[in-house]
Amino acid sequence: MPGFALSILPLALHLAGAPPAAASCPRQPLPPAIESAALPPLSPHVFGIEFAASPMREYPGEAWVVRLSRRNERSEATLDIVRLRRQMTCNRYDVIGRWTAPLPRADYARIAAQVAPFTVPPADIVLRRDRGQHGVLDGTLIAFRAQAPNWRIERDLNAGDPIGARLAPIFHAVVARHVPAAALPDADWRRRSAPENR
Template identity: 45%
Template structure:
């Protein structure tokens, strides 16, 4: 009887998956990469990062999400998206997930906070000569921190000073979570 159950279990696990439901293409602007990966698997505190290289075909984006639920569980999730050719939305091309130590989450949060939370000077007018540098091309970055009480989000570019700092933090996380053959380049383009 046991071999029959094992054989049946093996057949069930090899059965083809149900065909995915095809969503109609709505007339809409392209959603942000961060909003294209669904809700985090655990949701107490979340640090999300996306990198969207420009001038790349096919267009891809990377999302890195670090989340924790109190002191119980922490996770890292890396998602590679591919923009559809005929519709303004992303498809999930690949996803990697792994548990994360609570201490690791804390280290990441401490590294990200200086760039994520704006200084008071951001809200005070500055003389024209002190305006931040403008980068017109490259890899657009988005950083979002969420908890039950608040959310802060910031747009950056891989080629500006703060962007390079944040990009390196998350690129390091990706290099530990994604197989070497799948890693993006330093500027988040795929090879």
């Protein structure tokens, strides 16, 4: 019965693991690294500090995302570090490295104090977004977010501007303490490996 054989073919492909059409590359611009699917969005009820660095002149493009989060001021924190690589045939990222570790309260407090000048919102603002250096063709784009249950700040910067230049080393030091030396990016968040090893 040829008709029967043809009608079960889609089911057989699905059971065999063939990707459905919906799983093909979505039509979209490349999302900012900080909004990639590598880490789920933070609940608005937790404390969080997020950072992403995206060098503009790497091929294929890579990015780093660093997140510190904790449920409340008394709880221990969690550190997540994700290394991303842009897919060559689709505007999305693959995860090529992931590191997760518990973070003692003292370490979270120390990093929070370092970034405090960039996280204190004005008294009358609940959400603040600084949108800036997206048009650059060189350098490293920096995304920074900080939140507590009553406020949230988002900044889009560049590693070469005054704020980006102060924030990037703070998170680079965090990455250097938790990522193997062979995987570490340079100070501009670019790959250290030679082109033939990419």
